[in-house]
């Protein structure tokens with residue numbers, strides 16, 4: 001399938017170096033889902049695939065993505081144009097069940113951090129081990145970047161999605177750009 | 187950096203992702219209206235505040251969001267173990283003896 005996170009074509013890269021680049025992503029439909037097993041099965045029906053149950057994992061199918069954030073919490077992603085239909089389908093699926101479905105499409109924003117020094121740059125602010133054995137391709141987690149909460153998803157050995165609340169994004173990017181100066185002057 | 191193992195995520199994470207939640211295994215009274223002021227204050231405020239191994243609540247606030255329990259040594263700040271909410275409280279005396287024997291070796 002096509003990648004759910006795509007670079008925002010109209011925006012210049014935030015950072016472009018040989019070793020690492022940062023690119024803002026195009027808008028997406030984002031739903032925060034919380035619920036127990038019965039509601040999870042209902043959402044799987046609306047998605048067309050099962051929610052990932054393994055901690056820190058992601059599942060993809062039918063143009064949509066589900067990211068595990070906690071034992072009863074997932075971030076559901078779909079193309080922006082499908083937001084209304086997607087939200088309606090998920091809400092219909094969990095009708096009558098104890099569950100929470102919230103449209104957070106505009107609460108969060110993501111960048112793609114790519115290049116051979118992507119993990120190095122992120123580790124300037126993210127205090128977890130990003131070496132491949134500890135944080136393999138496909139792993140997703142909520143964590144911190146400096147003091148801002150972020151969602152980090154490793155898409156490839158040298159590419160990460162870094163998502164955070166949009167009002168925190170300037171703070172996060174300024175810190176990463178500051179760290180990147182160490183690479184440009186090396 | 188102090189690393190804490192989250193029993194829900196199954197990984198060790200830095201302390202900054204977590205929030206402290208006070209002593210663990212304190213059951214809320216089934217019917218608070220039946221308590222007198224002293225009993226209610228006992229539930230709200232009084233803690234064992236152990237010097238040594240202490241069972242306490244932690245929350246993976248900047249991770250999976252879950253509360254879990256941990257046994258931590260309040261002298262050394264060393265985490266002995268972590269376990270999911272709802273699981274029984276470990277035998278702290280046995281854990282203390284085991285760690286003493288380990289140190290003695």
Ligand SMILES: [Zn+2]
Pocket residue numbers: 192193194195196246249250251252
């Ligand atoms: Zn966790």
